[in-house]
Every structure is written in C-alpha cells, then in structure tokens.
Amino acid sequence: MIRPPLSTLALLSLLALGAHQAYGQADMLPMSRVAGALTIPLPAGKSTLVGLPNVKIVSSGTVGGVAGDVLTLASSPSVLGDVEAAPHAIKIVSRANQSGTNAYGISALITDQAGQDVTADLSVEPNVGDQYVIYQLSTIATLFGAANETGLTGVADPALSDKIYLTNAGELVAYFYNGTAWKLVSDPTGADQGGVVIQPGSGVLVVRIAGSDLSIYLSGDALPARHVAAVAAGHNIVNNPFMVSTSLSASDIQSNITGGTGPGVSDIVYLENEGVMTGYYYKTGGPGGIGWRALGDSVTDAGSAMIAPAKAILFKEQAGTAGFALPEPFAD
Incomplete structure (x- = not known):
C-alpha cells in the first residue's frame, strides 16, 4: 500500500515489489452515449491516479x-x-x-x-x-494548462516540483513544470513537453509534493464500449473511461488478466483512493483460497474494492501475455 506523502523514488520502489491476454466478455452493443462533468481532486502531498472519462x-x-x-x-x-x-x-x-x-x-x-x-x-x-x-486526445498542456493553469507546484528544480507521470512501453515517464514550460524530469533543460499526447487508453499519475489542494475539471462525452488498453511488460497507467463505479469482482477484470497462487506470479492492479494506493491480484489457488486479494493479505477477499469514476488504474504487467481489457459496466 502506498501511503502519502511519498517521494517519487519511494513510490516507484514500492511498485517494483508487487508481482497477459486480456479481452472483455463483450459481445453486446455498447450503452448509448452520455455526457457529464467531473472534478478530480489533486490533494497536496499525495499521489492521484487521474482517469479521463470525458x-x-x-x-x-x-x-x-x-x-x-x-x-x-x-x-x-x-x-x-x-x-x-x-x-x-x-x-x-x-x-x-x-x-x-x-x-x-x-x-x-x-x-x-x-x-x-x-x-x-x-x-x-x-x-x-x-x-x-x-x-x-489530451496533451499535457491541454489537460493541465500550457502555463500550468492547474497550479501544480513548479520550479526549475524537478526535485522541488510536483510530477506527472505518463506511460511509455511499460515505463513511467516523469514530467514537471519549471515555471515557464513543461519539461522531462530526466531532461530539465530540454525541449518543451507541453505537446506530449496522453495516448489512447492511458491515464495520468500526479504526484504532489507541495502547495495547496488543487483540482482539475473535466467535461464532455463518455466513451462507449469496453476499454482495451495497449500495455507492455512493466507499469502501465490505464485509463478508466467509465462514469460509474464498479467493484473489482463485478468489473470482470479477473477474466482478462493473469492470476496466480501469489503476487509474484500474477499481474497486479493498483487502485488509488484519497491518495492511498493499494495493489491487488487475482488468486487462483493454494492456501487462502481463490479470489481477489490485496498485496500482503492472501486470505481476505478483496473483490469489493471499488474502481471509481475518474480514477485511472495502475497495472503491473508481469505474467502471461501483455494485455488489459475493462468491460463496460452494465453493457458488456
């Protein structure tokens, strides 16, 4: 479990401790298109998985x-x-x-x-x-503002700035605002990164280290149909495009990822709630039974853990064939 506040290094180190073919059950036509709006809190000193449902x-x-x-x-x-x-x-x-x-x-x-x-x-x-x-599609600049209108803490030193993470081939790539432009943490004096596209099927991880509580506002249409994300071995920030809550067990993700007898031989699904990130895997047998389990607890059923609207999913692909699908609630 990731409990705030954590440094970027601590966050990535913890994710490395956690240990496929993914298609939804989906033969049915999707629900009709709906529109809506959501405000996503970005609390200071905490990490937030941001989904893009609108x-x-x-x-x-x-x-x-x-x-x-x-x-x-x-x-x-x-x-x-x-x-x-x-x-x-x-x-x-x-x-x-x-x-x-x-x-x-x-x-x-x-x-x-x-x-x-x-x-x-x-x-x-x-x-x-x-x-x-x-x-x-959103870019860093259109989501957070070309001049950081969202108000994330940004100075020339990336170590003293809030970070946003995007996925690239199973790696989490960090960006920050240096006071005048968006930059790569790995290249703080390099080119402006405001035009970097948040790829289809992806979400964003925001790591706040300082400043006041903030939020971003999203509005628009909800994407219809099940969600199939392009993932690679490693860590992937997967968008949750749905505007209704569902539980892990009801989501049927367990049918679409690789489970195992323990976290070391299973894919890991991280969910974030109020800045606390918890990893889950689907246990397929052995002592402790079968079903969703939280990392560190191989006995207690965790299928009731909720996937909330506007919350992306951090998916660690480490078992089986790379793939991830999230069926559309109440439709697939």
Missing part, C-alpha cells in the same frame, strides 16, 4: 472499408472534419463479425487523413460494418 467526440459512424491501417469511414457528420491537425483517436465500439477477429474496444492514434480515409495502427484490424467514434 472526451470530445467529433465523429461517429461505421467502417466502410479496410486496407491495412487505412480505414474508409461512413461518418456523421457526413463530411469528416480535420482530425489530424490536433491529436485524435479512433475507437471501435461494436463488431460486425462476432464469430471472427475484431477490434471491439480498441483505440489508436490517427496519424494521417485524406478526406474520409484515416490511418490508425489498430492492434487488430476492424471489420467492415464496425461502428466507431473519433475523439480528441
């Missing part, structure tokens, strides 16, 4: 053609607007061929556009007839 959906429709990474879209509005100048992603929200391969729940960054044709490196090729949405 987005700006700019287009929806069906996939009319597939040629490798190039998708031809039948869109609403009928003429697809510019989705290349600012970062956007496409998400497949249903599947036309339920007996075959499908990309249901997968998102990918749009890297090129020619009219109704978009290029996106989806990890699984979609089928003609699949439904999609296109939504705008």
Whole structure:
C-alpha cells in the first residue's frame, strides 16, 4: 500500500515489489452515449491516479472499408472534419463479425487523413460494418494548462516540483513544470513537453509534493464500449473511461488478466483512493483460497474494492501475455 506523502523514488520502489491476454466478455452493443462533468481532486502531498472519462467526440459512424491501417469511414457528420491537425483517436465500439477477429474496444492514434480515409495502427484490424467514434486526445498542456493553469507546484528544480507521470512501453515517464514550460524530469533543460499526447487508453499519475489542494475539471462525452488498453511488460497507467463505479469482482477484470497462487506470479492492479494506493491480484489457488486479494493479505477477499469514476488504474504487467481489457459496466 502506498501511503502519502511519498517521494517519487519511494513510490516507484514500492511498485517494483508487487508481482497477459486480456479481452472483455463483450459481445453486446455498447450503452448509448452520455455526457457529464467531473472534478478530480489533486490533494497536496499525495499521489492521484487521474482517469479521463470525458472526451470530445467529433465523429461517429461505421467502417466502410479496410486496407491495412487505412480505414474508409461512413461518418456523421457526413463530411469528416480535420482530425489530424490536433491529436485524435479512433475507437471501435461494436463488431460486425462476432464469430471472427475484431477490434471491439480498441483505440489508436490517427496519424494521417485524406478526406474520409484515416490511418490508425489498430492492434487488430476492424471489420467492415464496425461502428466507431473519433475523439480528441489530451496533451499535457491541454489537460493541465500550457502555463500550468492547474497550479501544480513548479520550479526549475524537478526535485522541488510536483510530477506527472505518463506511460511509455511499460515505463513511467516523469514530467514537471519549471515555471515557464513543461519539461522531462530526466531532461530539465530540454525541449518543451507541453505537446506530449496522453495516448489512447492511458491515464495520468500526479504526484504532489507541495502547495495547496488543487483540482482539475473535466467535461464532455463518455466513451462507449469496453476499454482495451495497449500495455507492455512493466507499469502501465490505464485509463478508466467509465462514469460509474464498479467493484473489482463485478468489473470482470479477473477474466482478462493473469492470476496466480501469489503476487509474484500474477499481474497486479493498483487502485488509488484519497491518495492511498493499494495493489491487488487475482488468486487462483493454494492456501487462502481463490479470489481477489490485496498485496500482503492472501486470505481476505478483496473483490469489493471499488474502481471509481475518474480514477485511472495502475497495472503491473508481469505474467502471461501483455494485455488489459475493462468491460463496460452494465453493457458488456
């Protein structure tokens, strides 16, 4: 369990102590789109896993053609607007061929556009007839402000500044505001990092070391369909795009990650609540029984632990084939 306040080194050291193929059960069509707003507290001296459940959906429709990474879209509005100048992603929200391969729940960054044709490196090729949405992605600057309008503590020395962490190939990469621009902690005099994109399916870890309690405000559409995250061996900050709470057991994550007889041979799911981060794994047998367990307690059932709206999930992939899926509550 991570109890605040902790240094960045202590946070990452603890995560290293914790010890796959992930697809949701999802054959059903997603729930209808809803909109909403959330205020996410960023308390001083604590670590917060920030999910991004609210987005700006700019287009929806069906996939009319597939040629490798190039998708031809039948869109609403009928003429697809510019989705290349600012970062956007496409998400497949249903599947036309339920007996075959499908990309249901997968998102990918749009890297090129020619009219109704978009290029996106989806990890699984979609089928003609699949439904999609296109939504705008956040950057460090659009989420926290180009001039740090959120108010995170930021000075030239990263050791004295609040940190934000993004995921890159299983590693947690730290950024800070130096008083004039966003920088990499590993390169505090380097280029401005405000334009770094928070990749599709990812969330943010905010580590506050000083200052007053803060918050960020999110509004927009809720992303439909199950959530399939691109993860790698190591630590991954996975977005939770859903605006309703669910428990670990009800979420059915246990069907989509690798469990084991102990934490050393299982994937670990970290949930954060009021700055306290607790790791869980799914126990598949041995002394103490079967079910969700918190790290350090192999006996007590922890399936009632809640995944809250606007809270990302810190996922340690260390067993089986890299993968993670979160079925849509009440739909999948």
